Amino acid sequence: MSRVRALRHAVLESARVARAYASYPRAAVGALRRRQDFDRVERFCLFLGYSRSGHTLPGAMLSAHSNAVVAHELDVLRYVEMGFGRDAIFSLLCDRDRWFCRRDCEWTGYSYAIPNQWQGRYETLRVIGDKKGAMTSRRLGRRPSLLDELRRTVQVPIRILHVTRNPFDNIATIAARRNRSIDEAVEHYFALCDGVQDGLRRLDASELLQVRLEELLSEPRVVLGRMCGFLGLTPTPAYLDDCASIVFSSPSRTRTKAGYSKDQRARIQERMVGYRFLDGYTFES
Secondary structure: OOHHHHHHHHHHHHHHHHHHHHOHHHHHHHHHHOHHHHOOOOEEEEEEOOOOOOOHHHHHHHHOOOOEEEEEOOOHHHHHHOOOOHHHHHHHHHHHHHHHHHOOOEEOOEEOOOOOOOOOOOOOOOEEEEEOHHHHHHHHHHOOOHHHHHHHHHOOOEEEEEEEOOHHHHHHHHHHHHOOOHHHHHHHHHHHHHHHHHHHOOOOHHHEEEEEHHHHHHOHHHHHHHHHHHHOOOOOHHHHHHHHOOOOOOOOOHHHHOOOOHHHHHHHHHHHOOOHHHOOOOOOO
């Protein structure tokens, strides 16, 4: 990281920490108001993964369920690190979910609004969580014990959704959106893979569900039903149909526009071997 980029990152991080602390009074008031709702929560959902890997779609789908709130990128592990209590964190997650709906569920030029369902509200809250896959991976890479702190804080079983996308598409999109070279995006991506690997080692099998974006897009009802079952949610046919209605039939193949050299493709494929969760992905697949 260049000196200018590192300084910019430090300034932004300081501002984020200040905003997080400033949110505590609001979170405390919301915690008191919603305490009875929060006492009904049975599971906590967290996304683990990578930037530009398609997390927003499954997060929006789950948050459309009448018994779930999955916030859009609160960065819940930050608040765990800062010592926020369970109900304060849950209140911030609900507020963040409503914030996303006030934006019409739009993100990076796409709409994730699901018709007829429960985004921004709930009937009975059984599952609550956060969709912030890349930052979760980075935080766990730096401090894997945060998973244990999360368990102690939320006081319910945790459920981790690990969403992957073809690495060649993922890296190409990171490069394009962050204005980085392919080589820089490769290093960024595999640093996240290391964080994921560290997190996975600390999970029981019952706490983890692996989801491939390509499978979610090709069979949205089947894969969403699997995610709901993993979280203890009952999906109605209407819910599955409404969620499936916003899904593209296939992911964007950004790898074809990235200008990968033959050597870069070979080096990426070689590095993928170290991560079993990337088995089966190739540039051609």
